[in-house]
Amino acid sequence: MTESIQVQLKKGALDLCVLALLSRGESYGYEIASTLASAVGMGEGTIYPLMRRMQNDGLVATRLVESASGPSRKYYRLTPMGQGALEAHRRDWRSFVAAVDQLLGDQT
Template identity: 80%
Template sequence: MADSIQIQLRKGVLDLCVLAVLSRGESYGYEIASTLVSAVGMGEGTIYPLMRRMQTDGLVATRIVESSSGPPRKYYRLTELGQTVFETHRSDWRAFTVAVDTLLEDLS
């Protein structure tokens, strides 16, 4: 059961986590995935479909950069809409976590 809640929590905040990473500056897919694996244990395979959806939704823009050490890299950055959505989601997350923390403290 504990694994199940961890999986659901991760799925629920994946968009917010990606937006948070990109709020710090543009990044390429593997770098985003590595950051999320280290920070919250997200699987790398879930990032790329999400990035395509965010691009389709107008939250991120991309550019391709040639690399001397391998294939070209696709860099992602927040659009103005993406920044607005990030700020809204961050505010909602903070309010939600405060409410949950309050409930958990009241139960002790």
């Protein structure tokens, strides 16, 4: 698989991955970025614009928490709209994967 295809696949699944992470509980940006970097290899620079867009779209809400050891952290959590988006993305993803798996199975 070429690198550009891998990058496009990751970008296509990134919203779903972030929503799934936040469905487990609120998290701050660096924690989200670190989890996604180790799980799917997405860089930190990709996460923050996505989080800003999700906040603007009403999918996540934020709160600032003061830190004794540095700058305040912005924590993200799913909104009810975000939970609905997660459920829709999850259905779409599973349907897509099933269709691709079926096509791949026909080739072997």
